[in-house]
Amino acid sequence: MTELWVQRTGPRRYTGHSSRGAQVLIGSEDVEGVFTPGELLKIALAACSGMSTDLPLSRRLGDDYEATVRVSGxxxxxxxxxxxxxxxxxxxxxxxxxxxxxRLLVVVERAVDRVCTVGRTLKAGTEVKLTIDADGA
Incomplete structure (x- = not known):
């Protein structure tokens, strides 16, 4: 399983990491060159929707089709x-x-509804539990 973590790199700045070697810069809106956590949430949703539509769209349009998923809120x-x-x-x-x-529009919408884990999670809601592991506690 891929491990994920963020490390604080400065005031209101973090770097997100995966055990597969990926990194993403995270911070508040007033910090240049970073994504806010809310922006990452929206990007995750857009990426999940895009990836969910990849197979049905590539079957009909070919592997080199171009697509953009814009997300806002x-x-x-x-x-x-x-x-x-x-x-x-x-x-x-x-x-x-x-x-x-x-027909393709129906297939694409169904694909997102069935396999976009991020969208399904947001729509269903999820329990989030924070545990604090404090040295000396």
């Missing part, structure tokens, strides 16, 4: 939640006949 700072996150999958489907297009 403002935080409700009073309650510290994102009440809504919107995604837009941008892909050129103009070469498809209307009937084939409609």
């Amino acid at each position: 403002d935080a409700d700072r009073e309650n510290e939640v994102y009440p809504r996150i919107d995604e837009v999958l941008e892909v050129d489907l103009s070469a498809l006949e209307p009937e084939a297009l409609q």
Whole structure:
């Protein structure tokens, strides 16, 4: 199983790590060159949706198709939640006949609903438990 962790690198700055060697810079909005945790949440959702659509789209459009998933959603700072996150999958489907297009749209939406773990988790809600491992405690 891949291990994940973040390490503090300065005031309001962290680096996220995976045991596979990946890194991501994390910080607050006033820090240049980093993602905020909320931005990472939205990027994770967009990436999951994109990856979930990869197989059905590549079957119909070929392996070299281009796609972009844009994601947005403002935080409700009073309650510290994102009440809504919107995604837009941008892909050129103009070469498809209307009937084939409609079938593909259904297949793509079903793929996201069935296999996008991040989206399914957000929609279902999940229990989060924090344990503090303090030296000397």
